[in-house]
Amino acid sequence: DAGVIQSPRHEVTEMGQEVTLRCKPISGHNSLFWYRQTMMRGLELLIYFNNNVPIDDSGMPEDRFSAKMPNASFSTLKIQPSEPRDSAVYFCASTSSPLYNEQFFGPGTRLTVL
Amino acid sequence: SQQGEEDPQALSIQEGENATMNCSYKTSINNLQWYRQNSGRGLVHLILIRSNEREKHSGRLRVTLDTSKKSSSLLITASRAADTASYFCATDQGNEKLTFGTGTRLTIIP
Numbered sequence: 001d002a003g004v005i006q007s008p009r010h011e012v013t014e015m016g017q018e019v020t021l022r023c024k025p026i027s028g029h030n031s032l033f034w035y036r037q038t039m040m041r042g043l044e045l046l047i048y049f050n051n052n053v054p055i056d057d058s059g060m061p062e063d064r065f066s067a068k069m070p071n072a073s074f075s076t077l078k079i080q081p082s083e084p085r086d087s088a089v090y091f092c093a094s095t096s097s098p099l100y101n102e103q104f105f106g107p108g109t110r111l112t113v114l
Numbered sequence: 115s116q117q118g119e120e121d122p123q124a125l126s127i128q129e130g131e132n133a134t135m136n137c138s139y140k141t142s143i144n145n146l147q148w149y150r151q152n153s154g155r156g157l158v159h160l161i162l163i164r165s166n167e168r169e170k171h172s173g174r175l176r177v178t179l180d181t182s183k184k185s186s187s188l189l190i191t192a193s194r195a196a197d198t199a200s201y202f203c204a205t206d207q208g209n210e211k212l213t214f215g216t217g218t219r220l221t222i223i224p
Binding site: 004031033042043045048050055056091093095101102103104105106107108 | 145147155156157158159162202206210211212213214215216217
């Protein structure tokens with residue numbers, strides 16, 4: 001099992017550019033989560049999907065952030081336009097059962113916005 | 115906002131000693147989990163304890179839960195250099211949404 005796959009692993013971009021982060025959950029998992037981790041704010045849940053449907057996007061900071069899950073094996077998190085304060089590590093996680101809530105995390109994408 | 119607050123924020127101990135980390139939370143929970151994060155990596159699930167359980171063991175890990183005090187502790191016995199990492203508690207309220215604490219950074223000195 002390959003685990004949760006995220007790409008790119010590192011992204012450096014300039015302020016105002018569009019950034020797209022990608023995630024492939026573990027096959028068979030039906031829930032997918034996007035988190036952001038910074039030193040100041042810790043680990044924050046941005047949005048999560050169940051069976052490809054967004055369930056809770058209350059953590060999405062602004063309209064500049066959007067997320068999609070077109071099918072069970074792929075999700076994107078897009079920031080447009082990006083700002084320096086968006087610099088963080090973005091994690092994707094997936095899980096297969098709401099009753100046993102263990103989440104499996106990807107390696108993360110380290111985003112730097114200059 | 116962070117549901118859980120870990121204590122201490124940082125802990126350094128000698129290899130072979132036991133390490134204890136604490137987590138406090140604010141609202142009633144369904145389950146509490148502990149995760150480990152090695153530097154530059156994603157989080158890895160360690161153990162889950164349900165709200166009707168008081169203690170759980172897994173290898174060198176021992177977790178306790180006191181729902182009356184809204185707190186949990188993670189004990190790592192006979193620590194090893196490989197245990198150096200950040201440790202996070204995470205709570206849920208009966209759905210899939212986890213709220214993570216602020217983490218304890220554990221350093222094991224060889």
